[in-house]
Amino acid sequence: MPNASIAINAGPLPLGGGLLALLRPALDALEVGGVLALLSSNAAARDDLPTWCKVEKHEYLGCEKVADADRHLIARGGFNLPRGEREHGLRLPLRDGKLMAADVLATIPHAATADPATGLAPRGARVEPGGPEYPFTLNERDRVAPPDVAQLYDQAVAAQWNAQTDIAWAKIKPLPRALETAVGQLMTFLAENELSALYLPSKFIARIHPAYVEVGMFLSTQLMDESRHIDVFLKRARANGGGLGVSSATTSASLHSLLMLEDFTEAAFLLSVLGEGTFLDLLRFIEDHAPDEPTADLVRRARADETRHVHFGMSHVRHALATDPSLYGRLENAVRKRAATLHNAGGVPAAVQDSLTVLAARGTGPAGIARGHDKFAELLHVMHENRVKRLITAGFTPEQSQTLSDLHTPNFM
Ligand SMILES: [Fe+2]
Numbered sequence: 001m002p003n004a005s006i007a008i009n010a011g012p013l014p015l016g017g018g019l020l021a022l023l024r025p026a027l028d029a030l031e032v033g034g035v036l037a038l039l040s041s042n043a044a045a046r047d048d049l050p051t052w053c054k055v056e057k058h059e060y061l062g063c064e065k066v067a068d069a070d071r072h073l074i075a076r077g078g079f080n081l082p083r084g085e086r087e088h089g090l091r092l093p094l095r096d097g098k099l100m101a102a103d104v105l106a107t108i109p110h111a112a113t114a115d116p117a118t119g120l121a122p123r124g125a126r127v128e129p130g131g132p133e134y135p136f137t138l139n140e141r142d143r144v145a146p147p148d149v150a151q152l153y154d155q156a157v158a159a160q161w162n163a164q165t166d167i168a169w170a171k172i173k174p175l176p177r178a179l180e181t182a183v184g185q186l187m188t189f190l191a192e193n194e195l196s197a198l199y200l201p202s203k204f205i206a207r208i209h210p211a212y213v214e215v216g217m218f219l220s221t222q223l224m225d226e227s228r229h230i231d232v233f234l235k236r237a238r239a240n241g242g243g244l245g246v247s248s249a250t251t252s253a254s255l256h257s258l259l260m261l262e263d264f265t266e267a268a269f270l271l272s273v274l275g276e277g278t279f280l281d282l283l284r285f286i287e288d289h290a291p292d293e294p295t296a297d298l299v300r301r302a303r304a305d306e307t308r309h310v311h312f313g314m315s316h317v318r319h320a321l322a323t324d325p326s327l328y329g330r331l332e333n334a335v336r337k338r339a340a341t342l343h344n345a346g347g348v349p350a351a352v353q354d355s356l357t358v359l360a361a362r363g364t365g366p367a368g369i370a371r372g373h374d375k376f377a378e379l380l381h382v383m384h385e386n387r388v389k390r391l392i393t394a395g396f397t398p399e400q401s402q403t404l405s406d407l408h409t410p411n412f413m
């Protein structure tokens with residue numbers, strides 16, 4: 001009889017009464033061909049074990065009497081052997097009592113390509129062969145997962161806020177009608193754009209291979225953020241009598257061209273780098289000219305969330321550009337195509353432009369309106385300048401950045 005590398009004692013347990021719960025994990029810990037010794041005082045096991053081994057494709061090597069028990073020897077077979085190494089001794093570090101997703105990613109890094117046949121198995125699990133191929137289409141790390149995505153997810157989890165209780169709604173006081181109407185119009189425009197940022201990432205989540213689950217998890221935090229933004233902007237529109245304003249055909253055409261995107265990198269670029277990037281400046285403008293502190297606060301909070309979404313987009317694009325030299329041409333094409341569809345749509349919707357002017361004027365006095373008008377013109381300039389800076393940071397040349405920013409000009413989002 002060969003030597004066993006593991007021994008277990010099953011006492012009187014019958015095969016159908018718990019013995020397998022000891023035997024199967026013990027065999028699982030062995031290499032193929034490794035030998036297990038099983039001590040058993042159950043007489044029926046003498047017949048049951050060889051039969052079970054035959055069905056499970058393990059090799060039953062025989063049995064010898066030891067004191068008042070049987071010592072069965074079994075060599076581990078390779079049937080249905082899960083692929084990969086079992087995780088041994090993996091212990092995530094505590095950081096101020098917290099466990100971080102970034103530490104999981106650091107421990108089990110993203111593979112360059114993912115196997116569609118591993119299905120929904122969490123990364124790190126050993127996968128039995130024989131499962132079906134899943135229809136994921138985002139199976140390449142460099143087209144899906146920027147290196148800092150898990151850190152962004154951890155930050156997003158820590159930064160969630162509550163639109164019911166974190167805004168001092170009771171502090172909103174009556175405003176002149178024209179100003180409140182302008183606030184209502186701006187909140188309508190913001191909410192409509194937020195809806196595009198809810199819908200566009202959501203259509204990619206189910207295409208992402210679970211090997212890059214942190215990307216889906218991060219995008220889910222974005223969906224929660226955008227939901228909260230829609231909620232908080234619609235609440236502000238209706239909190240003080242302003243009510244909703246107009247949804248313009250220009251905005252609709254602009255957002256439609258975003259929603260039609262089918263490439264994840266193009267979507268991350270157009271939505272998060274150009275659109276949400278430009279939105280940072282719009283939100284800053286509304287915050288700076290907000291008529292009351294709760295309005296400034298809710299816009300400031302939304303901007304903090306948007307900064308994270310922009311960071312994800314920039315990181316995604318920078319990483320993809322560095323690994324795919326043909327990407328710039330594709331992205332420029334996507335921006336050109338979008339600009340062409342908006343050729344006749346005109347620039348910023350009139351109602352939005354007027355409302356931003358009234359907001360910056362703090363009312364409708366002609367002197368204030370003149371100032372508001374100048375501030376609006378300055379906003380467009382600031383948006384362009386910051387867009388170029390962001391594009392350079394995302395890995396484009398200054399010339400490319402200038403071209404892309406000019407093409408984006410008719411859109412805010
Ligand atoms: Fe948002």
Ligand SMILES: [Fe+2]
Binds near residue numbers: 222276305
């Ligand atoms: Fe966003």
